[in-house]
Amino acid sequence: MTDKIISVYWFAILIIVAGGIIAMVSLFYNSPYDVREVEAGILTNKIGDCFSDVGYLRQEVFDNANFLINEDNFLEKCDLNFNSTENELQYFSQVNVFRGSDLGNSFFEVVQGNKNLKADCSISKDYGKISKCFEKSFFTLDKSGNLYLIKILSVIDKSEKNVK
């Protein structure tokens, strides 16, 4: 009789444990893979390659001390396409260029995409439903050897596809 009671308790414990495992596994596999950080990193690198090649500003974007890139031709010059399956724009990019002699003030800026997404970068990263940001900065030279600092910020929303 005691053995049978122990068996009942044993199965009750098994059911509780199994329930816990099933709940955790379901929760884990039902959440989509969040690839936005990787995606934002790739976007930032691509924009970096668009501005600079082997340490020098590209002639296609910078010639005679002037930038040939602006909001209208940014996507075309950098071979980007910000269309997506969602209705709203899911991407935002901002590039700031600073002269080596004045790193405090940006002398050139270009932005493209959904400007509302930028605000998400100041919110804690722990809150998964907000957009993912990736910032990168690097130094580069022009043909005359002048130094420039380029800061690139990329933001990707796509919450519907990456967060439950």
Added chain:
Amino acid sequence: MKKRGTILVENIIFIILNLLFLSILALFLVKQGSGIILLEESYAKQVALLIDSAEPGMTLKINMDKAKKISDENGIDFGDVVKVNENIVTVKLSKDSSYSYAFFNNVEAGTPYPDKEFYILKIDTK
């Protein structure tokens, strides 16, 4: 003094039930990990990220043996599993489901085609 054998039978039933229970649990875990919806999503995102990082002139060869196995089981031609339309990758592993993900790299990903368990994508300029 001879002992009765009922305790042994109870033990065997108890062990069998335990094993059955653990097998069902293991089967559930395996099934969850290899679900069609999960694979469609991971393949679509993987292909989109590969296209994002690719440069014109590159050829991408993606191992999709799991996708081939599942598409064969579901009666989907392996050649129809990956489609690229404009800048959207769609992966379809069953008749009732598919998953799409957008890439931002403005390149021509052409028509992806299968080669045994691999998928080949040729990247060109638009």
